[in-house]
Amino acid sequence: MSALSITSIQTQLYWEDKAANLRMFKEKITAIPEKTEIVILPEMFSTGFSMQPQKLAEKMDGVTVEWMQHVAAQQKIILTGSVIIEEEGNYFNRLIWMLPDGNYGYYDKRHLFAYAKEHEHYTAGNKRLIASVKGWRINLQICYDLRFPVWVRQKSHLIKQGETTPISAAEYDLIIYVANWPEKRIHAWKTLLQARAIENQCYVAGVNRVGKDGNDITYSGESMIIDPMGEALYPPSHQEETITCVLQKERLEAVRMQFPFLRDADSFFIDL
Numbered sequence: 001m002s003a004l005s006i007t008s009i010q011t012q013l014y015w016e017d018k019a020a021n022l023r024m025f026k027e028k029i030t031a032i033p034e035k036t037e038i039v040i041l042p043e044m045f046s047t048g049f050s051m052q053p054q055k056l057a058e059k060m061d062g063v064t065v066e067w068m069q070h071v072a073a074q075q076k077i078i079l080t081g082s083v084i085i086e087e088e089g090n091y092f093n094r095l096i097w098m099l100p101d102g103n104y105g106y107y108d109k110r111h112l113f114a115y116a117k118e119h120e121h122y123t124a125g126n127k128r129l130i131a132s133v134k135g136w137r138i139n140l141q142i143c144y145d146l147r148f149p150v151w152v153r154q155k156s157h158l159i160k161q162g163e164t165t166p167i168s169a170a171e172y173d174l175i176i177y178v179a180n181w182p183e184k185r186i187h188a189w190k191t192l193l194q195a196r197a198i199e200n201q202c203y204v205a206g207v208n209r210v211g212k213d214g215n216d217i218t219y220s221g222e223s224m225i226i227d228p229m230g231e232a233l234y235p236p237s238h239q240e241e242t243i244t245c246v247l248q249k250e251r252l253e254a255v256r257m258q259f260p261f262l263r264d265a266d267s268f269f270i271d272l
Helices: 018-030 063-075 143-147 183-200 249-258
Strands: 003-010 038-040 078-087 090-098 104-108 129-133 136-142 174-178 203-207 210-212 218-220 224-226 241-248
Touching: 003 018, 003 203, 018 063, 063 078, 063 090, 063 104, 078 174, 090 129, 090 136, 104 129, 104 136, 136 143, 143 174, 143 183, 174 183, 183 203, 183 218, 183 224, 224 241, 241 249
Parallel strands: 003 038, 038 078, 136 174, 174 203
Antiparallel strands: 003 241, 078 090, 090 104, 129 136, 203 224, 210 218
16 A cells, blocks of 8 residues: 655745745755655745735746756655745736646645735635645645634545445545645644544644734644644644655545545535
8 A cells, every 4th residue: 555755844944935945945955854745834825925916926937946946856746835936917826736847737726815804905716736646645735724623624526336335436635735824823723724624534744934024924734644643643833844744545545444434524515
């Protein structure tokens, strides 16, 4: 059964300074000692959580996406994190899923953080992205999406299959959340990450930042990788750190087979 190696990079960000952030992340990625397959960066990793898209946005052929292509190819990894993208006059908080061969997928943040007026500056996405790696299916999400369980819920019509729930019936196996989640609400961050893992019987990786941003908002990190039973695979930290974990498909299958709760889920659809 395939294992999947993922690395989270929890770090401070240079406020609205792309060159400094890209240089810093290149150094951290190059220094990862273990072999890894996916490297996860925080939300808006090249700028911080800025409401200045007119100043900072790039096209998909801009410097940050080009940097991601270069680093992914050089290190032979999948590289993911969100950046500010402009298309046809609209701005998006866009998670890029960059493959080592230069191909990519993307997910535009669905739930815009109105409390910080994100909805006044960015356009919401309307499609989920579920990537596939080595037989693992990975649901890609951004920060505030974490508060909305229906958007990420395993689709019940895929998993109601008689008296047993085979592993192949689940829609995905891992959720990734990239975030700039403030310290003031960090209890919600930790609680909801665990809830998403438990209710969807999957692994969850939540990657947050640390330090202060240009609006004097403090971030305490506490990035987490959580197993399908809601257990953290390493203790959350308030410091800069790079953590690599190996996720085991055997563990996932064992939980779903022993506790086939997904077969009892409600059927639903999201009307956009």
